[in-house]
Amino acid sequence: MPDLNDALDAIKTAQGKAMQDSNDLNKSFTQPDGPTTGLQAYDLEAPSKKFYPVLTPLRNSISRVTNGFATQANWRVITAINVNNQRAGVSEGRRGGVIQHKTEDYFASFRGWGLENSVTWEADYAAKNFEDVKALAVQQTLEATMIEEERLIIGGNTSLAMGTTPTPTLMAVGTGGTLAAQTWSVICVALGPQAYLDVVGVNNGGIGQQFDASSKVPSKITRTNADGTTEEFGGGSARKSTAATVATTGTTSSITATVTPVIGAVGYAWYIGAAGSERLVAVSTVNSVILKQAADPNAQLASTLVDEDNSTSTIDFDGLLIQAFKPNNNAYVKVMPTGTAGVGTTLTSDGAGGIVEFEEAFEYFYRKYRLSPDVIYVSTQELLTITSLIIKNGGAPLLHLNVDASNPASLQAGVVIGSYQNKITGQRVPLRIHPNLAAGTIFMFTSRLPYPLANVGNIVQMKMRRDYHQIEWPLRTRRYEYGVYADGVLQHYAPFSMGIITNIAKPVQS
Incomplete structure (x- = not known):
């Protein structure tokens, strides 16, 4: 069958030429050179990843009450029931001395706060099958508003004018x-x-x-x-x-x-x-x-810079630090000495596993108000300073180390002081980092008072005329517009229970 053999030889010859001639391969498919070219899918993980902190420890822990109305919250405090320390002894048949009360009036004006966001119609179209950008806009506006409220709670200032900075x-x-x-x-x-x-x-x-x-x-x-x-x-x-x-x-x-x-x-x-x-x-x-x-x-x-005092804001309420700084509120405020210029004065060890400045504050609180702070907020700088001072100066023998029972030869390096013992009251006071607290400042906070029948459920609270609410505004352009708002004020019945140690220098590393 010579004709069949000739045909098979011709097929083999043609196949061999096709494999050798690259021009004949132009209609085949190969992997594209780049991630967005050629015929390929785009491997984009949905939804988008969110790499940002939302840290609001005070906002999370302070009670919120929604019974606010009118333009300001008002309250009256009895701070003494026997101002002149009238003695109680009496003679036979006679009446005792008359006591005098001391009262103080307080008020705090309500403020509104909120932020806005928007999504264009085209952005909504483009995000289909990837992420609900309208829901994301509201969620992130709420988170941003919470973060800003935390800043107000710790550092808002509507009344404490700092004036002109002294000449250097x-x-x-x-x-x-x-x-x-x-x-x-x-x-x-x-x-x-x-x-x-x-x-x-x-x-x-x-x-x-x-x-x-x-x-x-x-x-x-x-x-x-x-x-x-x-x-x-x-x-x-x-x-x-x-x-x-x-x-x-x-x-x-x-x-x-x-x-x-x-x-x-x-x-x-x-x-x-x-x-x-x-x-x-x-x-x-x-x-x-x-x-x-x-x-x-x-x-x-x-x-x-606008050449005037810009320290206060008419749209803020007074935060905890500002309320503590205000002289008439009688909080504990210690400004560390200037010391050497550019170096300053750091916290001091008492040589017995404690911090001198803490002991002074605790003694003040008990001597004057018979109370103890129940949390101390610090920055990372002060937490490391406190840990170093206590470990180096008499506190090491008091440390409690945990050993893994399955590996008793292994100890975990690195120790941090998580609480501080108030030697006067015996109370263990937690140390907590606050993300918005400046290095060089320590804030002592009291959430409950040891006074019977004080008629106060919360000594500090957010008194709200209206708590968080979302507004979707009527369309005025081809854009969805959203707002997240709240209205209220930070109400502190006992600002004298707070304390601040500030102007603290970072220790010089030896």
């Missing part, structure tokens, strides 16, 4: 820096709790924020609202100081700068440069600093 005292040092030989001008701005967070980064509801050349001290804030109106309010910073000058020599100079501590401040922003051109260079949590270098040429100019 400067000293030139010939070493320790890179300042050139010239006359330097330095300006300082005292920062309240909210302004401090704006400058250094809150990292609550976001991550990776820090002080850098783009940081700005908020002075007078003008905000455009969702309805097109504008709002103007204080950003939480005091009025900038008068400029002080000092001359340096050589090329390795530094400058120490000190101001008198400002009540209500948890930080200080420092500007340096030629007179009239001072730029933001550093933020300290004590009332002094060592300026080692010139400011970044793109940093904020002091001249851009």
Whole structure:
């Protein structure tokens, strides 16, 4: 069958040529070169991942009551039932002395707070089969509002004016820096709790924020609202100081700068440069600093700050720190001494497994009010400082170590102090980190009073005219608009039960 053999040979020859000639393969399919080209699926995991913290410990723990009405909450407190310590002894047939009461009146105006978000129709179309962006918009607006409420609870300020920051005292040092030989001008701005967070980064509801050349001290804030109106309010910073000058020599100079501590401040922003051109260079949590270098040429100019006291806001209520700072509220406030400029004064060990400043506060609370704080809020800096001081100075023998029964030869390295024993009352007071508390400040909080028949269910509470609610606004464009709002005030019946230790320096590492 010669014809069949010839046909088979021809097929084999044709197949061989097709495998050798690449031009004949153009109609075949190969894996695309990039992730978004060619015929392929797109492996996008749904829904989107949410990598941001939502930390609101005080908002979570403080009771909320919804019986608020009118424009402000008002209450009256009896603080003494025998003001003059009238003696109780009586003679036969006679009546005793008459006691006198002491009362104080308090009030707190209600405030509204809330944020808004929106989703365009096209964004909603595009997100189909991936994520419900309308629900996401409301959820994240609620979370953002909660975070902002936490900031208000700890640091809102509507009544404590910090005034003008004191003029810095400067000293030139010939070493320790890179300042050139010239006359330097330095300006300082005292920062309240909210302004401090704006400058250094809150990292609550976001991550990776820090002080850098783009940081700005908020002075007078003008905000455009969702309805097109504008709002103007204080950003939480005091009025900038008068400029002080000092001359340096050589090329390795530094400058120490000190101001008198400002009540209500948890930080200080420092500007340096030629007179009239001072730029933001550093933020300290004590009332002094060592300026080692010139400011970044793109940093904020002091001249851009509104030259007035911007420490209070008409749309805030007073937070816990501000209520404690206010002198008439009789809270415990200790401002650590200035110490060496740029170094400051840190917490002190008592040599017996304790902290001197804590013992002083506990003694004050019991001597004056017969109470003890039941939680101490600290920053990460102070938690590490407290742990180090106690472990190094007499506290190590008191530590309790847990051993894994299945591996008794293994011990876990790293110890942290989780609570502090009040030696006077015997109460164990937890130490807790608060995400919005500035380094260098410790806040002592009391949630219950040891007084019988006080007629107070909560000594601190959020008194609400209306709690969280969502508003979906009527359509006015091809955009869904949402708002999350609340209305109320932080009500503290016993502000004297709070305590603050501030202006605490970070220990110098040896």
